[in-house]
Amino acid sequence: MNLKHKSEEDERIEGYVKIDRYDGTKIERIASHYQAILADLGEDPGREGLLQTPVRVAKALQYLTHGYDMKPEEILRGAMFKEDYSQMVVVKDIEVFSMCEHHMLPFFGKAHIAYIPNGHIVGLSKIPRVVDAFARRLQVQERLTNEIRDCIQDTLNPVGVAVVIECKHLCMSMRGVQKQNSVTTTSAFTGEFVNETTRSEFLRLITASLS
Template identity: 50%
Template sequence: MTINSTIQNDGAERGTNVEDQVLIQSKYLGKGERNEIQRNDAESQKAMAEAAKKLLQYIGEDPERDGLVRTPDRYAEALLFFTKGYSEDIHEVVNDAIFEVDHQNLVLVKNIEIFSMCEHHMVPFMGKIHIGYIPNNRVLGLSKLARITEIFARRLQVQERLTQQVANAINQVLQPKGVAVVVECVHMCMVMRGIQMTTTCSRIGLLQDDQETREEFYTLLNVRQ
């Protein structure tokens, strides 16, 4: 199967807004997860700051010294921001940004920056995500791909699951003919041991089943930098 490929940009014609909104089910969130988790950040921040103060004591530091007096509060505030994806609603993120188009060419958005936290060590990993999909007469606003990615990245994660969740979410939202997601990240817990980069990939539909389409995606991804 031959599909003409285009790398979409903000100036691309997108057509008319789709009135009927796609029901976004929670199954792509992963086992045991919900689409939205209610949390009280004010209460959480206070409790987390107290816990962080104890951690400083346990590692042999003095949480009352000048450089650390406000560290527990800063740490708690930062951790809540780093994990804000748990309480964000994909329905609100996607909103009405699905557009009908007479377009079935490969859409590829590359080099979206991602920042997440390893669930095993609670230290950062960061890198790039590349998202390609073959529209089924509908496209998603470009900024929404980055926002969907951020919802899943701003959680405690493993890279493999993050990759799969983003692919599943786009597939569920758009119901395209195919989706491919490639994630390239540097994990701080691994860099300290000399491992530099981890790459993961998830493919659905034509981008999994059709070799020519799959090769076209990887050619665009690797050549057109």
């Protein structure tokens, strides 16, 4: 199969610049497998609509799992600042997109994260980036929740960390029990958030509307 690709594509559409970086060797290898998969499914990989599908799928998978190339601890360390602030910092409604490792189907939803500083704060944009670093891998929601918690706790050494994730899983909606409206909620806490009073304040803040 002759695959044409670039390690960096620069696509300009109506003033929007899209830059995708791919490992060309991996793209070609993954695409070759998907050409065989299409045939095994009963399709004709040579028909017009499917000619580039193996390459597109390979690129999509590489993008959806680019978290393997990210180092979440370094993301946090790159924006840590000394600050005398000791109240709860909450970042809520962080969009989560991940892939279930059992069926390689998407799950998606929102993450709500809080920490209580212990001499250091972190740039707020880094917390969603940490979520992405772990979510853009083959995952289960339970492990994803713990990994985010542990990364923030171990890197910032705060007084406590709280993580709540709410997701819909297409492996439940599209196959199996086919329950379209099911939502899975997972949580993980350290330090002061183990205390019921502090945890209750966090849960109140992530469900409250400021409008």
